[in-house]
Amino acid sequence: MFEEILQNVRLKKPLTHCITNYITTNDCANIVLACGASPTMAEAEQEAAEIASQADGLDINIGNLNSHTVLAMHRAIAAANQAEIPVVLDPVGAGASTYRMETLRDFFAQYRFSVVRGNVSELLAVGGAASNTKGVDAGAADAVTEENLQERVEFFKQLSAKLGAVVSVSGAIDIIASPERAYICRNGHPMMSCVTGTGCMLSALTAAYCGGNPDNILEAAAAATAAMGVAGDIAYQKTKEQGLGTGSFRVYLMDAISLMDAETLQGGMNVEIR
Numbered sequence: 001m002f003e004e005i006l007q008n009v010r011l012k013k014p015l016t017h018c019i020t021n022y023i024t025t026n027d028c029a030n031i032v033l034a035c036g037a038s039p040t041m042a043e044a045e046q047e048a049a050e051i052a053s054q055a056d057g058l059d060i061n062i063g064n065l066n067s068h069t070v071l072a073m074h075r076a077i078a079a080a081n082q083a084e085i086p087v088v089l090d091p092v093g094a095g096a097s098t099y100r101m102e103t104l105r106d107f108f109a110q111y112r113f114s115v116v117r118g119n120v121s122e123l124l125a126v127g128g129a130a131s132n133t134k135g136v137d138a139g140a141a142d143a144v145t146e147e148n149l150q151e152r153v154e155f156f157k158q159l160s161a162k163l164g165a166v167v168s169v170s171g172a173i174d175i176i177a178s179p180e181r182a183y184i185c186r187n188g189h190p191m192m193s194c195v196t197g198t199g200c201m202l203s204a205l206t207a208a209y210c211g212g213n214p215d216n217i218l219e220a221a222a223a224a225t226a227a228m229g230v231a232g233d234i235a236y237q238k239t240k241e242q243g244l245g246t247g248s249f250r251v252y253l254m255d256a257i258s259l260m261d262a263e264t265l266q267g268g269m270n271v272e273i274r
């Protein structure tokens with residue numbers, strides 16, 4: 001199902017411009033390289049538009065904002081919209097502060113996004129629902145479960161229609177929704193949330209996949225989530241076999257993305273369409 005998506009990324013090596021937070025910048029650059037794309041992490045307001053307009057995909061992550069990066073983000077997104085380059089927005093910590101919510105409100109009022117990707121608490125906050133975000137982490141009370149899955153799928157399909165963007169929600173059960181169709185992914189391991197930035201990495205990976213597949217955004221976003229989930233499964237297996245911890249898991253996760261091929265993805269993924 002996702003074979004062509006992966007192949008396009010390795011063939012086209014999409015230039016992926018990420019304006020992200022300094023907590024995870026290096027991991028985001030490395031995951032973009034690992035999947036076969038090229039990262040550029042420029043965040044100076046003076047060059048953000050110029051760099052973005054040369055890219056194939058743009059990743060905007062609000063994890064650690066300041067007035068300079070917000071200005072750079074505005075310039076980069078405007079340039080990407082102008083050039084019709086896909087933009088992925090990671091609303092890190094949405095619901096945690098007024099500054100983040102106001103920044104998001106300004107973005108949604110002015111620009112188009114291809115994908116809005118975050119954890120469930122962030123996407124509930126973006127959708128105006130009650131959210132129990134715990135800083136940049138999802139609140140346990142918001143988790144997608146087998147019991148509330150259908151209700152959440154409907155909510156995120158509606159949010160996708162409202163935003164005019166694919167909505168990609170991560171957690172134990174991931175939901176990647178367009179207004180008509182949602183991919184449900186049940187891969188990955190809880191250890192993924194014990195390493196900082198697995199979500200930030202998934203957003204960067206999503207931007208790279210969208211950059212390589214600009215005419216197939218829903219499938220590109222779903223394939224990125226499935227690849228990250230399968231990588232999480234592989235990394236956990238290796239970590240457990242060797243009796244190791246989260247530091248090794250982080251390295252094995254990167255290894256698994258760099259070694260990911262269509263066969264591994266197809267064989268390992270647990271994906272349903274609703």
Ligand SMILES: Nc1ncnc2c1ncn2[C@@H]1O[C@H](COP(=O)(O)OP(=O)(O)OP(=O)(O)O)[C@@H](O)[C@H]1O
Nearest residue numbers: 119170171172188189190192193197198199200228
């Ligand atoms: N309990 C879990 N079981 C399986 N996979 C998980 C679990 N929690 C998170 N994941 C996976 O980890 C990755 C990151 O998801 P998460 O929801 O933790 O993102 P996030 O909160 O945005 O992360 P961060 O902001 O720390 O970068 C996704 O690929 C997701 O599927």
Ligand SMILES: Cc1ncsc1CCO
Nearest residue numbers: 021023063064092136197
């Ligand atoms: C820990 C942290 N703080 C801001 S961004 C970030 C990385 C995970 O989103």
Ligand SMILES: [Mg+2]
Nearest residue numbers: 092119199200
């Ligand atoms: Mg996040």
